Amino acid sequence: MASVPMHQGLLLAGILFALGLTGLLVRRNVVFILMSLEIMLNAAGLAFVVAGSRWGQPDGQIVFIFILTMAAAEVSVGLALVLQIYRRFKTLDVDAASEMRG
């Protein structure tokens, strides 16, 4: 099998996570924000799998499965919220939904 040093896998996870974060902070459209979140979750999962693979243990994969489950749950609720926001504000701009300001 491959013999790539572990840290390169982790670096890939870090880069993906940072990109997701950038997207999250930059985009105003809710759909894009959710997508960025997916990227970040996926990157986190990647880091787990890399670590698990390094020791040849299944635990990393198992945590990835949990992350996957969570991502699915999050996306389903998130998208439902997107629909609600769109209905209520007639826009996908998250800044429009800033009613909880102090």
Place this chain on the structure above:
Amino acid sequence: MFHLVWLIPAFPIASFLVLAIFGTRLSKKAVPLFGVGSIALSAVVSILIMFRFLTSPPPGNHYTQILWTWVDVGGFKPQIAFYLDALSVLMTLVVTCVGFLIHLYSAEFMQEDEGYSRFFAYMNLFVASMCTLLLGNNLLLLFLGWEGVGLCSYLLIGFWYRDPANGLAARKAFIVTRVGDTAMTMGLFLLFDKLGTLQIQDLMHQALLHWAVGSPYAVAAALLLLGGAVGKSAQLPLQTWLPDAMAGPTPTSALIHAATMVTAGVYLIARTHILFSLAPSAQFAVAVVGAATLILAGFSALTQPDIKRILAYSTISQIGYMFLALGVGAWSAALFHFMTHAFFKALLFLGAGVIIESLHHEHNIFKMGGLRKELPLAFWTFLAAGCSLAGLPLITAGFYSKGLIIWDTWSSAQGSHVLWFAAVIGVLLTSLYTFRLIFVVFFGEVKTPVHKRPGLRMMVPCVILAVLSVVGGFLDTPPFLGGVHSFTDFMHLALPVMTEGPAGGMTEILSESFVTLAFLVGLYLAYFFYVQKREYAEKLTAPAIGKALHQFWLSDWGMDWLYERVFVRPIIWIARVDKQDFVDNIYSGMALLTEFCYRGVRKTETGRIRWYAAGIAAGSIIFVAIVLFL
């Protein structure tokens, strides 16, 4: 017989309860029935006890009746118990009998007042407290009575509560006496701490056992008790409340502020005489206080225009004599003067009450005059009491009692010639202000017409007291005038005999002659200034120095002025400034700081998700950085 002693305070207490609870519903006739009747019963019991005490004295000349144990904690075991000996029997007798006469007088005097029943309730409570004070066998019970009489004094001075001035006078009286009481409580703590009991006889016994003469503890305890006595008996420097206390109804002044309560200090010192014997410096302080007070109050009395204030200063001055006597160890002389003083001073106040009532509540003696013809009975009784006060030689009680004190001041081992001289000057002053009062009020032309004449219930007590003011003195006379010693002998059942010192060329007859001389000089001066040449009296106060002195004495040597500035105003100032409580500012400050922070932080609460996300991200990145690089 002696076991009935508990009835003496019990009757007035019961009557107080009846009057306090049902007072407003009782008829005008029923109120004095309770109010006066209860005191009459007490007086009867005390007379019986006195009689029994004289005919068949109890073993050891004292008797204790224990009702119940008040408190029993860690060796502190005061009881509700009454102690009878010559001292307490005598004083109780005087208090109840004079009290009865004054109550009888009040039954008519206060008849028209809306607070008729309230008045009697307070008066009865007073008699009960006073008897408790006198009879209590321990200092704590004495203190109960002590505070009780103070309370009644407060209530009665402020009896006509609608006038705020009365309220102020009452408040002053209560607070000033409580200053003394604070010292007294400290004294009680000290005594208990060192001697382990407050039961008076035990205490004295223990003191003798544990303390040598001049022991600092004894001095401290005696001085602290003196503090209490000074407050209650209106002696220097706490005398300022008594003249103001004249705002109360006149019978109150007669009973509380002349005959009985103000002599509680005398009783206290006499009661704890062993303690004072162990502390000669404290005892000397008693004498000095007495002498200074009698002179200062005498001067103040000279200038007062208000009839009751004259009598008040006179009371202060006469109690000064008693303190002087206590201070030189002439215990029985002090008590003798207490008794005669109770008679004539009560009578003077009652007489003043008659005058004031008949002249539309006029207090100023210079608006009175010529009452000799208008109120003859009042005049003669007042004259009898006045002569007794001034010490008219040979026939009045005052002469004998005061003469005895003055002679003892010279002859006692603890006496001194300076004190003797002060006492003789005091006689002159007494004579002067007494006859000034009598001449101005009863002689000359009528200035205010008499509108009301006193009835029987007011005059009978006056007459009885007038008789007592005269004959009371024959209980104890100097050797050259019969040498009766019945009073002194009786007192010696409870109090030690005075130790004589070197006479130093003075004899008792000489001393009495000086007293007589001083009396005559005072009488003549009063006659000269207030009957013969009234205008001279005014001329005396015309020049600046005379006016200033007059003003100074009128204001009681400026003591009120001083206290007002040193104590009263600072406290009021602090209380007013700190009304909102400085300490709260600390907590308000914390609250304000929190709110300030909140106002800052709430700005970050924009409601924008991305902003929050950025915050979370930045926060975690910084946190990781901290972990990594620090």
Place this chain on the structure above:
Amino acid sequence: MDAVFYIAAIVAIVSTVLAITRLNAVHALLYLIVSLLSVAVVFYVMGAPFVAALEVIVYAGAIMVLFVFVVMMLNLGKAATEMERQWQKPGMWAGPSILAAILIGEVAYLLSNPSTLAFGAAVVEPKLVAIQLFGPYLIGVELASMLLLGALVGAYHLGRRTQGKTEK
């Protein structure tokens, strides 16, 4: 095999960059799917075939399809793209990019002490994963099921058209 990893990694990064910069939602989604597929390749290379399969099926398949459905439901046309263009000002990229750069820097620093140990030395069989998952991690599975149930109910509730509101 190393080359496969590097190629897949580069593809993943590039497609992710494109995914977060596209203006059109559908385009972005397609790039995202590419990114996920390449991550799946990385998984496979690392000796985690089971997870790689899950990545393809669940992530790229199910979740992304959900996105596509929603985007279609919202019916975002040209106007939306135009709106996106207005929202995306170049200056907006500065702050987040700096944050991201710091983050990558930190990760890089963390990994700056490269271990000689490589990953993917052995393949972890799905069987092993399953034994672990339904053994020691059983409670996690139960919790995940609860979470999914909660998400199901929540999504249903939120996604429902509220009758009362629209009639008003």
Place this chain on the structure above:
Amino acid sequence: MILVWLIVILLVAGVLAGFAGRVNTLWPRVISLVAVSIDFVLSLILWSENSSRVQLFPQRKWIEQVDWTWIPRFGIHFHLAMDGLSLLLIVLTFLLGIMSVLISWKEIQKGVGFFHFNLMWILAGILGVFLAVDLFLFYFAWELMLVPMYFLIAIWGHERRIYAAVKFFLFTQLSGLLMLIAILTLYFTHHRETGVYSFEYKDLLGTVLTPHTAMLVMLGFFVAFAVKLPMFPFHTWLPDAHTEAPTAGSVILAGLLLKTGAYGMLRFVVPLFPDAAHAFAPVAMTLAVIGIVYGAVLAFGQTDLKRLVAYTSVSHLGFVLLGIFAWNELALQGALIGMIAHGISTGALFMLVGGLQERTHTREMDRLKGLWATVPVMSGTMLFFALASIGLPGLGDFVGEFLTLLGTYRVSIGLTLVAAIGILISTLYALKVIQRALHGPNTHEWSIPDLGARELLIMIPMMLILLWLGLYPQPVLRTFEPAMHKLQEYAKPHPVLTLNPSVRALSYNGRLPEIKGK
């Protein structure tokens, strides 16, 4: 078992009253009154039964107790126990409870059901505090009484009620948390020493801490109780809470809640940390004396009657604190009598002021002038209680103050003197009340009804009790005596037998050779 019933009756009555409030306003009052009266009678029976037993078995630790395991894993027990001290305070609790229900009969007209619910639960909480000997349970009860009190002030209070309620809550809650930390520290230290997890009072009594830790833990307890008491720098919540609370609230606050602070000092602070408490005593006593004088001066400065009475509590509880830290028989008995007498006299004053406010709608003294002629009975009663509160001999407060000072004198003459001056200042404020509110001309022409039958029913027993305490306090003193001796015994430095030598060396670092020498 009877102890549980005492609490359960109150809790159930509270819930019942809460529901009955939906039906009408009478039922909650009746239910509460009946419940508290039953409890009161029960407590009196307990007392009369034990007045003999206390004498017969002075060694007996608790008069009555219930010990159920609650959470065994953490060593938490539902352990209620009663000794003379708690017995007396419980009787006082029920007495004032009855009075509070009666005094609210007319005053409270909105939310009657919920009001009585709160009232009953506060009483239950207080009861729990007085009875709990498991520290966890104690803390539980301590917090339990807080919340209903908050509602009582915040819902039925006067103008600034929210401010006052929040202030009250913050002060007591924060100090309560300090106590929680202290309890847990003690708990874990005990575990480290013995290997047993226990919140039990008697177990923890033996815990030996290093002097430094002991001081800190003691301060945690001390501050919690000092805030409740309230001691000098922590007193500022009290005037606000008292002033704004409804009459019943003020009565319970002054009469009972403050006593929980004093109780805590007596039961926990000194016995649990004898050395630390001894070292700290001069500070505590100084603060107590400052409180006495400062409270009296502040009371003198007030024009709001209720606020004035509130500040007098600061002054009076200063005596209690002084007595507790003087820690000798005289002072402790004085503190106890002081607590009871203060509960009654100040409670009665609050009721009278509340009555005045109900009639005149003001608490400002200057607006009240000259009421004596209009309401003689009320004025006379007020005079009585005002005199009681300045320590007139023959009334309860005097015995308390006198004994306290007598005991304190042995410890410090200077502090005694200042405290005695504090009594003098108390005269100022008492006379000010009488002078300003009752005497003087009736310039505002008040014509208001005098005390009614219900109010007399409240006032007369309280007057009688004060007289009784003032003239024959012996039954109370006797009941407290065995409990007090027990507490004093705990407070002696512990014999250091059960510990390993290293802990011993730590905890008694300076004194160890001396102990060995013996």
